[in-house]
Amino acid sequence: MYRFLTLALPLVVYLAPGARAQGGTTCNITTPCPNSVPCCSSFGFCGTGSFCQTGCNPLASHALDSCRPDPVCQSGTHAFTDNSRIFSNATKFDGNVTAYDWVVNSGNIMNTNSSGGELALLLTETNGGTRVSSTRYIHYGRITVTLKTGRWAGIVTAAVTMSDVKDEIDWEFPGANTTQGQSNIFWQGFIPEKTIGGTHDISSDSFSNYHDYTIDWQEDQLSWLIDNKTVRTLKQSDMVGSDGVSRYPNTPSSFQMSIWPAGINSSAQGTIDWAGGMINWDDPDYKSAGHFYATIKQVTIECKDPAPPSQNVTSYVYAGNSSAFTPGVQFSNASVLLNAGERGAVGRDRFS
Ligand SMILES: *[C@@H]1O[C@H](CO)[C@@H](O)[C@H](O)[C@H]1NC(C)=O
Ligand SMILES: *[C@@H]1O[C@H](CO)[C@@H](O)[C@H](O)[C@H]1NC(C)=O
Ligand SMILES: *[C@@H]1O[C@H](CO)[C@@H](O)[C@H](O)[C@H]1NC(C)=O
Ligand SMILES: *[C@@H]1O[C@H](CO)[C@@H](O)[C@H](O)[C@H]1NC(C)=O
Ligand SMILES: *[C@@H]1O[C@H](CO)[C@@H](O)[C@H](O)[C@H]1NC(C)=O
Ligand SMILES: *[C@@H]1O[C@H](CO)[C@@H](O)[C@H](O)[C@H]1NC(C)=O
Ligand SMILES: *[C@@H]1O[C@H](CO)[C@@H](O)[C@H](O)[C@H]1NC(C)=O
Ligand SMILES: *[C@@H]1O[C@H](CO)[C@@H](O)[C@H](O)[C@H]1NC(C)=O
Ligand SMILES: *[C@@H]1O[C@H](CO)[C@@H](O)[C@H](O)[C@H]1NC(C)=O
Ligand SMILES: CC(=O)N[C@H]1CO[C@H](CO)[C@@H](O)[C@@H]1O
Numbered sequence: 001m002y003r004f005l006t007l008a009l010p011l012v013v014y015l016a017p018g019a020r021a022q023g024g025t026t027c028n029i030t031t032p033c034p035n036s037v038p039c040c041s042s043f044g045f046c047g048t049g050s051f052c053q054t055g056c057n058p059l060a061s062h063a064l065d066s067c068r069p070d071p072v073c074q075s076g077t078h079a080f081t082d083n084s085r086i087f088s089n090a091t092k093f094d095g096n097v098t099a100y101d102w103v104v105n106s107g108n109i110m111n112t113n114s115s116g117g118e119l120a121l122l123l124t125e126t127n128g129g130t131r132v133s134s135t136r137y138i139h140y141g142r143i144t145v146t147l148k149t150g151r152w153a154g155i156v157t158a159a160v161t162m163s164d165v166k167d168e169i170d171w172e173f174p175g176a177n178t179t180q181g182q183s184n185i186f187w188q189g190f191i192p193e194k195t196i197g198g199t200h201d202i203s204s205d206s207f208s209n210y211h212d213y214t215i216d217w218q219e220d221q222l223s224w225l226i227d228n229k230t231v232r233t234l235k236q237s238d239m240v241g242s243d244g245v246s247r248y249p250n251t252p253s254s255f256q257m258s259i260w261p262a263g264i265n266s267s268a269q270g271t272i273d274w275a276g277g278m279i280n281w282d283d284p285d286y287k288s289a290g291h292f293y294a295t296i297k298q299v300t301i302e303c304k305d306p307a308p309p310s311q312n313v314t315s316y317v318y319a320g321n322s323s324a325f326t327p328g329v330q331f332s333n334a335s336v337l338l339n340a341g342e343r344g345a346v347g348r349d350r351f352s
Pocket of ligand 7: 333334
């Protein structure tokens with residue numbers, strides 16, 4: 001299906017602004033980072049400091065424990081009455097997940113403060129879009145976001161899970177059609193099957209009305225829901241290839257919400273078509289507000305770790321026997337702070 005091309009491309013496009021800000025030594029699974037700059041960032045560049053945090057790929061870093069551990073899941077409901085739980089710049093975050101639930105990776109946010117407070121993600125002609133990520137990770141769980149999408153051709157609102165090895169579960173909303181949402185998955189950065197994307201009706205206009213969009217991610221199956229109604233289910237067993245490899249998202253992930261420009265000159269034609277055409281920077285909505293936007297009302301996270309963590313567990317780490325196609329995930333009691341130094345002891349292997 002053509003969707004293979006069109007949906008595969010946006011990921012690459014969206015990472016571009018951040019990638020341009022980095023540079024230097026590149027990294028991937030076959031060519032990991034050198035000891036001097038041990039951490040492979042989500043954009044595929046080697047570095048230290050923030051390169052070792054959210055999105056740092058253990059399999060492409062110097063050692064499996066070069067990246068900071070991924071902060072363990074915590075169930076809860078996040079309202080956005082103000083922005084006090086959102087750290088404004090991911091590259092300056094010290095890793096204190098007690099202080100902040102979210103970080104801004106790129107772009108600009110605002111609190112509209114209507115009906116009790118809402119987080120607005122802004123897109124302007126110059127900011128390249130906005131992405132906000134959870135500071136904590138989820139290793140299976142149910143995530144529900146209550147949001148209003150954009151309504152403009154070329155502009156995509158998204159709510160996705162994203163792991164350090166780029167397992168990804170998506171809700172995406174190209175703004176040209178506000179009565180339809182799209183579901184998709186990536187496994188280690190790739191679309192596992194050409195027909196993996198789905199489209200789903202929304203009962204009323206998604207720009208004017210809040211709806212609940214859920215990702216219910218379990219070890220054996222994955223469901224997408226709109227307003228508590230299951231619109232799609234995918235089984236893990238259906239994602240095992242003839243080579244025996246399970247191409248099903250199975251690594252700890254942060255939850256990321258974004259608005260991003262797909263209909264711009266630098267995008268591939270497939271991406272522009274998928275998003276409904278080029279962005280109109282003369283749109284009256286843009287002229288009056290000074291930005292395009294998507295609005296987040298609430299996020300509820302229910303952790304569903306296959307084995308519940310004991311009290312001393314702080315994080316997830318990739319186990320010593322991780323390999324390219326079979327990352328092993330363990331609990332750890334190591335500090336998740338950026339400058340905490342050596343990692344603590346690694347706990348029991350949850351797959352053993
Ligand atoms: C990994 O990076 C190396 C060095 O930049 C490059 O030559 C190689 O093609 C890359 N491999 C993959 C699978 O992208
Ligand atoms: C982390 O944040 C909490 C809450 O703001 C604070 O009490 C604590 O001292 C911080 N920890 C560190 C190591 O900065
Ligand atoms: C974060 O800070 C860096 C370094 O000062 C800057 O380049 C980047 O644009 C900032 N990011 C955001 C989202 O403000
Ligand atoms: C928008 O989505 C709805 C619901 O899936 C569909 O019926 C309609 O044809 C779509 N409109 C356009 C212009 O693609
Ligand atoms: C979905 O279910 C939850 C819990 O039962 C409820 O609080 C919420 O209002 C429901 N949402 C919708 C849109 O029906
Ligand atoms: C594409 O480039 C032209 C010429 O620089 C510019 O006028 C136009 O606004 C751009 N289109 C978009 C959607 O950014
Ligand atoms: C982690 O646990 C080990 C053994 O149980 C202990 O020696 C170590 O001090 C703990 N580390 C932290 C950071 O709590
Ligand atoms: C946590 O503590 C329990 C017992 O108190 C211990 O068995 C387990 O190994 C510890 N886990 C970690 C990750 O340190
Ligand atoms: C890691 O090793 C343990 C045994 O020590 C094994 O049970 C587990 O399946 C391995 N995980 C991976 C991903 O190979
Ligand atoms: C960011 C902001 O101004 N938040 C305010 C929104 O309104 C509520 C209730 O009126 C206040 O408590 C917030 O501080």
